[in-house]
Every structure is written in C-alpha cells, then in structure tokens.
Amino acid sequence: MAGRLIYLIGPSGSGKDSLLDAARERLAERGCRIVRRVITRSAEAVGEAALGVSAQQFAGMEAQGAFALSWHANGLSYGIPREIDDWLAAGQDVLVNGSRGHLHNTRERYPDMLAVLLTVNPAVLRQRLLARGRESVAEIDQRLARNARFNEQLLAEDPNVHVLDNSAPLEHTVERLLACLDEPGACA
Numbered sequence: 001m002a003g004r005l006i007y008l009i010g011p012s013g014s015g016k017d018s019l020l021d022a023a024r025e026r027l028a029e030r031g032c033r034i035v036r037r038v039i040t041r042s043a044e045a046v047g048e049a050a051l052g053v054s055a056q057q058f059a060g061m062e063a064q065g066a067f068a069l070s071w072h073a074n075g076l077s078y079g080i081p082r083e084i085d086d087w088l089a090a091g092q093d094v095l096v097n098g099s100r101g102h103l104h105n106t107r108e109r110y111p112d113m114l115a116v117l118l119t120v121n122p123a124v125l126r127q128r129l130l131a132r133g134r135e136s137v138a139e140i141d142q143r144l145a146r147n148a149r150f151n152e153q154l155l156a157e158d159p160n161v162h163v164l165d166n167s168a169p170l171e172h173t174v175e176r177l178l179a180c181l182d183e184p185g186a187c188a
Contacts, residue, residue, distance in 0.1 A: 010118030011151075020095070027178075040057075084096070115158065126144055129144075164187045
C-alpha cells in the first residue's frame with residue numbers, strides 16, 4: 001500500500017517549523033518522514049533546517065529533475081526532493097512543508113494527499129511576525145490582510161483542506177496534528 005503525502009501549509013509565522021520540530025520524534029515513531037526542503041536561502045538564515053543553495057544551484061537541480069515538487073515564492077525558490085516518490089511507493093507517509101500557492105499543482109500530482117492548513121489567531125501571528133523583526137509594521141499588517149484573503153479563498157476553492165489552529169500551546173497542536181493524521185476530521 002502506498003504512503004500518504006501530508007502537505008502542511010500556512011502563513012509565515014504560523015509555526016510550521018516549530019510544529020515539525022516538536023512533532024518530529026512522534027511522527028518518526030509512526031513511520032512518517034519529514035522532508036528537508038531545498039531553498040535558495042543562506043544556510044545561516046533563521047528558520048527551518050532546509051538545505052540552502054544558490055539560485056544557480058537550484059536551477060541546475062531543477063533542470064536535472066531533482067525535485068518532485070518545486071515552486072517560487074517571496075523571492076525564493078523551494079524544492080522537495082524527488083526521493084519522496086520512492087518513500088511513498090514504499091508505503092511511508094511523508095510530511096512536506098508546502099506552499100499555499102502551490103497547493104493546486106501538488107494536488108494534481110498527489111490527488112490523495114492530506115492538506116493541512118496551519119492557522120493562528122491574527123493577533124498572535126502579528127506578535128510572532130513583529131518578534132522576528134524581518135518586516136516593518138506596515139509590511140506585517142499588509143501580510144496579515146493578504147493571509148486572511150488567501151486562506152478564505154483557498155478554503156473556498158479546496159474543501160478538502162483541513163484547518164489546524166496553532167494558537168494554543170504547541171503540544172496541543174502536536175496532539176491535534178497526530179489525531180488529524182489518524183482521522184482528518186479531527187483537525188477542526
């Protein structure tokens with residue numbers, strides 16, 4: 001039996017990296033692999049433990065078919081190694097830190113995937129983004145407005161996306177994620 005692709009999406013600052021780090025051991029115990037993305041960002045950049053490559057390296061990897069999925073967003077390029085197809089074929093579940101904007105393309109390639117949208121209360125998200133210090137207050141407010149519109153449109157277009165709220169303590173979100181993997185309706 002083939003494994004299942006779990007496609008975790010959500011706005012910047014929603015806590016995807018924190019959730020993956022907190023759930024990593026428990027997911028591994030369940031035979032679920034968390035994929036390390038390839039990103040055109042410096043390896044020293046704060047955030048997920050991705051493989052940082054130059055734009056030229058990324059383009060070369062993409063041209064050689066190194067990625068099962070790839071997309072470009074926010075001035076960066078993201079790739080999911082093609083090894084996920086081998087893992088899925090071997091019956092392993094695979095969790096990917098994906099892109100809301102690339103959801104449609106991913107669903108075309110993996111129609112049976114479980115899409116999980118990580119959300120967070122807007123006031124909490126605003127505080128997280130302010131604490132990161134990467135954007136001005138005006139940019140954060142614009143991002144929050146865009147996120148609200150984007151999430152609303154996404155959920156209207158794809159009713160198979162399961163929403164997971166990350167406004168509570170992280171351990172609660174980990175428990176809800178694990179329950180969602182067992183029964184997708186448990187996300188809500």
